Amino acid sequence: MRLQLLLAPLGWLLLVETKGDAKPEDNLLVLTVATKETEGFRRFKRSAQFFNYKIQALGLGEDWHGEKEMSAGGGLKVRLLKKALEKHADKENLVILFTDSYDVVFASGPRELLKKFRQARSQVVFSAEELIYPDRRLEAKYPVVSDGKRFLGSGGFIGYAPNLSKLVAEWEGQDSDSDQLFYTKIFLDPEKR
Known part of the structure; x- marks a missing residue:
């Protein structure tokens, strides 16, 4: 079974105005990586x-090895997500949102998020960006889009737990490797997409 990936602006998933939901959805879990308890992370938790x-922060207290000097970083996020998904890999109805947290707040509830995800009719939906990062040489390999943003962003994605588990199963990189490049290469491979 091929994994279906779709790109969408992260705001399309997170920043839709609705009234606050009365209770959390039982089949949605938000995972994020936060190595430090920053003001941005506290703001993220308050909005959640x-x-x-329901959120679960991965990596609190771990050292961050990315975004320093020449290293793209982000591999730590994939490693932690891969480990966290091990216990959810067989939960076919569980939807997982994996998102950054230091610069993200929620502006709608779980019901609206799940509604938008299901409307996309894909097993996994990634956020999309205007600019390609970290390897501009891959630009020609991206499909042309008529509307919206063209390039995959790893700052937020949502999918069914078994599909996300399969997505990160191939990860064997280092914590200092680029998570965005890892996901981009999967997206650009028609056999894996």
Whole structure:
């Protein structure tokens, strides 16, 4: 079975105005990586609590080895996600949102997020960006889009737990490797997409 990936602006998934939901959805789990308890992370948690999201922070207290000097970083996020998904890999109805947290807040509840995800009719939906990162040489390999943003962004994606588990199963990189490049190469490979 091929994994279906779709790119969408992250705001399309997170920043839709609705009224706060009364209770969290039982089949949605938000995973994020936060190595430090920053003000941005606290703001993320407050917004998640306001809208009744179930969140699990991965990596608190670990050293971050990315975004320093020449290293793209982000591999730590893939490693931690891969490990966290091991216990959810067989939960076919569980939807997992994996998102950055230091610069993200929720502006709608789980019901609206799940509605938008299901409308996409894909097993996995990634955020999309205007600019390609980290390897501009891959630009020609991206499909042309008539509307929206063209390039995969690893700052937020959503999918069914078994599909996300399969997506990260191939990860054997280092913590200092680029998570965005890892996901980009999967997206650009028609056999894996």
